[in-house]
Amino acid sequence: MANRDRLLKTLIDLIQIDSPTGEEDAMDREVSSRLEALGFKVHHDSFNNVIAKLPGAGEPVLLSAHLDTVEPGRGIQPVLDGDVLRSDGTTILGGDCKSGVSIVLEALTTVTESGDKHLPIEVAFTRAEEGGLVGVHHLDFSQLSAKRGVVFDGEGAVNRVSVAAPSQNVVTAQIRGRSAHAGVEPEKGLSAIILAAEILTQLPLGRIDQETTANIGRIEGGLKRNIIPELVLLDGELRSLDNAKLDRYSQEFQRVFDQARARHPDAEITLDIRNTYQAYRVADSHPAVAMIGRALARIGMEIRLEATGGGSDANVFQEHGIVALPVGIGVESFHTVRESAVVSQVLQGAEMCEGIIRGV
Ligand SMILES: [Zn+2]
Known part of the structure; x- marks a missing residue:
């Protein structure tokens, strides 16, 4: 024994x-x-x-x-x-x-x-x-x-x-706006932080259903208090016990990012979704x-x-x-x-x- x-x-x-x-x-x-x-x-x-x-x-x-x-x-x-x-x-x-x-x-x-x-x-x-x-x-x-x-x-x-x-998809996104002096000419800038906020409120996050969860676990962006932020990085994941649901919600993420891109043609928004396991x-x-x-x-x-x-x-x-x-x-x-x-x-x-x- x-x-x-x-x-x-x-x-x-x-x-x-x-x-x-x-x-x-x-x-x-x-x-x-x-x-x-x-x-x-x-x-x-x-x-x-x-x-x-x-x-x-x-x-x-x-x-x-x-x-x-x-x-x-x-x-x-x-x-x-x-x-x-x-x-x-x-x-x-x-x-x-x-x-x-x-x-x-x-x-x-x-x-x-x-x-x-x-x-x-x-x-x-x-x-x-x-x-x-x-x-x-x-x-x-x-x-x-x-x-x-x-x-x-x-x-x-x-x-x-x-x-x-579950299966897991890793989600990484980069949102690039345009920097400008925040006090002198803010109208020339395009805030990547505001774009990210817009996107985040539209993503399905948390417990989506019994089998599916999603999370953005890390956000990084901006340089200084007085600069309109040019760049934001998002790092997150989607998981589901059902591979089909994982695909569906990954497409939903894609759609939210596509719409943000359409609303803000001068921003540069990229989304990468990669499967890590099934x-x-x-x-x-x-x-x-x-x-x-x-x-x-x-x-x-x-x-x-x-x-x-x-x-x-x-x-x-x-x-x-x-x-x-x-x-x-x-x-x-x-x-x-x-x-x-x-x-x-x-x-x-x-x-x-x-x-x-x-x-x-
Ligand atoms: Zn372990």
Whole structure:
């Protein structure tokens, strides 16, 4: 069985290795050497994602997590308070996704130590997940033969399984008006900030419907109090569990920008909408769901099927024909300095993962 103390030590050790997106080398070295010590053959693809394999009997299974964290994520000081691990409040904890990596390593250690039979195991530890699933987009899928698996990268308890996830379009816009002295000749100017305001009030934003959300999360523009602002940049996103709705609302964005362009022919307004990942929905009856359900039942937990509002490496695995579902890793409040890991829940993650590897 998974060992709580060993698991907690692994988690704390990994949390103390800084790995903000783009700086995953130290984490890579640590997990690669641990995997090699367990008998895995470790490869790196052209993006330096870690792909490790151990032969076994039966249908191969993919176990995945990511190596990077968000900021502020340097010099993290984990503090254990009973069953809960937190940061000292000045950084994230990095439980996202160090808990996921620790869960996989603990389960692999338990099973390989036992000498028992297990499935052929394929591990993918990706880089730059937090940078917009960059690592998994570069993953060398020719190295993987598994058709199902688990992505250890969800919030909450391990029985929370994301069977549906949204698609995301990234929206960036540039609005260029004309600068002029604000006090001397404002009539010669064309304020990009006012144009942006006009556009923003017309875009569908927030929760559009049960399955669809939109946000402009960053606005940048203007130079000085006394200059009519020439340039504004907008940075946002659209998400939907339904790819058709994502298209429809992207067109709606397009229409609002087209109309602004028509109203202000001397402004220069550009809009760029790019898809970063596609939605997926896996049937409750899918074998990958049943596999996780059995591993949970083995430790007395009941599966909870959920639709998530966030994308993960799982979306891209789906695009490559691998049904690897995200499960909870015992961590709450991802991407905040309040992030915490519940050690007993992390342990449940390792126990569930053990069942997956054993092919229960
Ligand atoms: Zn994550």
